[in-house]
Amino acid sequence: MLTSQRKKIIMEKLASEGQVLAKQLSDFFEVSEDTIRRDLREMASEGLLQRVHGGALPASTAVVTFSERSQIEIAPKRAIAKAAAEMIASGQVVIIDGGTMSAELVKCIPKSLAATVVTHSPSVAMGLVDHPLIEVIIIGGRLYKHSIVSVGAAAVEAISHINADIYFMGVTGVHLTAGLSTGDLEEAYIKRALAARAAEVVVLASSDKLNAASQYTIGEITVANAIVVEQEASPELLSQFAQKGISVVRATSK
Incomplete structure (x- = not known):
């Protein structure tokens, strides 16, 4: 052969x-x-x-630049973002990750919402400037340009002082055995630190992230309390997530 x-x-x-x-x-x-x-x-x-x-x-397909990724599969991302935004309750402290999915999430947050958003993404912070009732706390550090987020020791130190209700995590890989992963080592550290400071971790995963893996592990699949996926995601795979005790939220495009 x-x-x-x-x-x-x-x-x-x-x-x-x-x-x-x-x-x-x-x-x-x-x-x-x-x-x-x-x-x-x-x-x-x-x-x-x-x-x-x-x-x-x-392999995860999330290897192109931020601007290129922002133009890929916009409709599914918006559906997932809308479903995620509906999980936020008034008065909560919410951590929002960086990445193109989070950029869509910010667009779906109503301007009437009163909450505190913690983020290490300058893009997310700027997206909330016109939300009068949202207090924005920015985590600083070295800028990782691929995802436009802060990473490094300074960021980890700042994160250690946060107690959040919910963390919306972006990933490049969601795999039953390989767990949650991303393509940068320092970014994996940051995501792990953020997950440790939230009462609930919600992973936002478009179909290209499911059943895929990247080089650096954030944690086991059970780090996620819930996963928001596209309506068309594989029922067989989602049932395996549910068997792990993870809530699965199917996003609809309507």
Whole structure:
């Protein structure tokens, strides 16, 4: 079998099974594990998958710039954002993550809402300037330009003094075994710190993030108390989230 044919089958298995193991692939193709590991390395370098110990997972597609991501799948993002905004109650302290999903979330928050929003995203903060009843607290630090958020030790220190009711988390990967992940190490630290300071963590996940993984783990899937997804998301996958005790909210486009 040609290498290209083998890689095509590996991608098909990733799509259908959610992960592949090097030993099982070695047996299936009747080739050495070294050959499979070489295939996986090459595919990972092409951004086709995310290598993990013993095998590989589907790779997250969230690797383009912020401005490019903001133009991708706008309708599903708006539906998820609207469903998330409806979870916010008057008087709450709310942490809003950075990223394109959070930018949509801010647009859905009514100007009549009285609440406190904590964010490490300058974009989120600016989006709330015209909300007269929302107090905005900005977490400072080094600017991570890919997501336009503050990261670093100063940000972690400021986060440690917050007690929030709810945290809306953006991720690049949501996977049952690999957990919640993102593409930057410092950003993963920040998200983990924010999650630890909120009574409830709500993950906002468009379909391209589901059953995918990035390089840096934020935490196990159970860090999330709830996940807001598109209406069309796989019922089978969502039932597995529910079995983990995670509430699943399907966003409608209406």
